Amino acid sequence: MKNNINKIILIFLLFGIASCQKEDAIIPEQEVIQHTEDIKVITNFDDLDVSKSSFQSIICSFQPIPTGFRVVGYLYDYPGCPNYPPFFLGIYNAALIEPIGLPRISRAGAGCEDNYCIWIVGSDFEEDAYVDIRTTSGSAIIGTYRGSNRVQYVNDQGQDVITLRLESALERNEFASRGLRIWVVNPEARKWGDGRTVRRPRDSGDGGPIEPPCNPICP
CATH class of the missing domain: 2.60.40 (Immunoglobulin-like)
Known part of the structure; x- marks a missing residue:
C-alpha cells in the first residue's frame, strides 16, 4: 500500500515538473509578433553607437518596450545587460529600439x-x-x-x-x-x-568626377 502511494506521489511530481517546463517555454505574444517583422540581429557591438542618434537606445530583456517605440534589432550576449532570463524571444538579452515614425x-x-x-x-x-x-x-x-x-x-x-x-x-x-x-x-x-x-567624390586627374551620374536619377 505504501509503495503504491509513493508511486502516485512520484507521478504527480513528474507531471508538475513537465507542466512548468512547458509554461516557461512559451514566448509572449508581443515578442512573436515582433520577430515576424524585418528586424536585424546585432552581434558586432563595435559598430553600434547609439550616441549618433538622439532617438535610438538599448533596453535590456527584463525591461518592457516603451509605448510608442519599436524594436529595430536584437542583441545577442550584449555586455551592458544581464545575461540571464527572461530573454527576448528566448535568446537575446537586449534590444535596439527607436520611436515609431522615425525616418x-x-x-x-x-x-x-x-x-x-x-x-x-x-x-x-x-x-x-x-x-x-x-x-x-x-x-x-x-x-x-x-x-x-x-x-x-x-x-x-x-x-x-x-x-x-x-x-x-x-x-x-x-x-x-x-x-x-x-x-x-x-x-x-x-x-x-x-x-x-x-561627401562629394574627389575629381579625377582630367577634371571630371570619379563617379558616374547617380542612380536613382537626381534632379
Whole structure:
C-alpha cells in the first residue's frame, strides 16, 4: 500500500515538473509578433553607437518596450545587460529600439553629372518629408530642402527615395571638402534621422568626377 502511494506521489511530481517546463517555454505574444517583422540581429557591438542618434537606445530583456517605440534589432550576449532570463524571444538579452515614425536612412551618396546632388534611400519617410543639412563641425542648419526643392518617390524595391541639388556656395564648398551631415525630417511625427556624413567624390586627374551620374536619377 505504501509503495503504491509513493508511486502516485512520484507521478504527480513528474507531471508538475513537465507542466512548468512547458509554461516557461512559451514566448509572449508581443515578442512573436515582433520577430515576424524585418528586424536585424546585432552581434558586432563595435559598430553600434547609439550616441549618433538622439532617438535610438538599448533596453535590456527584463525591461518592457516603451509605448510608442519599436524594436529595430536584437542583441545577442550584449555586455551592458544581464545575461540571464527572461530573454527576448528566448535568446537575446537586449534590444535596439527607436520611436515609431522615425525616418530610417539605409544609404546615401553624391550624384548628378557634377556630383553636386545628394541622393538618400531609406524607409518610413512621410510624403512631405524634408532634408536638413549641417556642416560636419556645426549644429546650425545651413540648408533645408522641402517641397519642389527636392524630389521624393518610392522606387521599384519599395524604398523611399529623396534626391536634391545643393543650391548655395557654402553647401557646395563644404560638400567638396569635409562633407555635409544630412537629416530626413518627418514633420507630422516630429522625428528625424540620422545625421550621417555625405561627401562629394574627389575629381579625377582630367577634371571630371570619379563617379558616374547617380542612380536613382537626381534632379
